[in-house]
Amino acid sequence: MIFMMIRFRLFANFREAAKQKDVDVAVSGGNTISDAIKALLARYPAMEPMMFQDGRLKQYVNVLLNGQTVKGEQIASMTVKDGDEIALFPPVSGG
């Protein structure tokens, strides 16, 4: 069975939902970025409507895996390993 710890770095209202900047989440249901994000949302359900729409990550959420930008389909296909870091940036609209 897969079991790993993934560190999430959260920004703007994602951070407000978690009340902290960094969150370590145990992931056991799969090994893709998408699986890791689902484990995060299981812990913080309030984040789901901010981040997901129709079962998919909203297009305007920026994702970095270990500092590298991840796009579109890579979120469902790219694998993560124990100790990886995923940063999630919602866009912000204020001016």
Add this chain to the structure above:
Amino acid sequence: MPAPELNDYDRTRYDRQMRIRGFGEEGQRKLKGATAFVAGCGGLGSPIATYLATAGVGRLVIADMDVVDLSNLNRQILHWDDNVGEDKVKSAYEKLVRINPSITVEPFNGCIDGNNVLELTKGCDVIMDAMDNFETRYLLNRASLYHQIPMIYGSIWGLEGRVTTLVPGRTPCLECIFPKAPPKETFPVLGTTPGVIGTIQATEAIKVLLGIGSTLENRLLVYDGEYMEFHELKIAPNPECPACRVKQ
């Protein structure tokens, strides 16, 4: 059109910045001959317009549709208590022409929309995004692509901000990065956040106008004031972007 000559006032006023490597009299003349469109006179627009004015950008076109509200004053530093209830462009205009009487400030008091955005930005050398919503940002983005002029994007939330420099043909456009608009909201914000982001935007604009340094092209800079960290996200054009890749 050749860059305008400097006079004695200019040479004294801008002496300290003309000493910057790559700047000189030639750079100052470029700024004097330049026009910046400042879309919004709020949190971001205040430091952007202030610093472009002090740097001697010869013509500023400023646009806003709102009136000054008391709740604006924690961050919108061009507006003061006795301006509450006034049009923001009037309040901003009156400060800017005193901050630098040698430049031209042209106010547009109204809503930037699909009918006027191309006309408003015509003849401008750079578009400064200081809006509070993505609908208008998308219009500015289209104008930037249409006129082939750079747009300096900025947005803020709480103690966080985002900023990048969008140059048609060289970088992604705004719709490549954010194909869907996040909702407009009444957002939390500390006044220093638009101060940080707006001054970075003004710095980028001046560099773009002068052609010095390296800009934020293809990089989205994320400012995290809560932990005082800066992050960079690599950004790239979307080959299927409806704004910049598909023929209109």
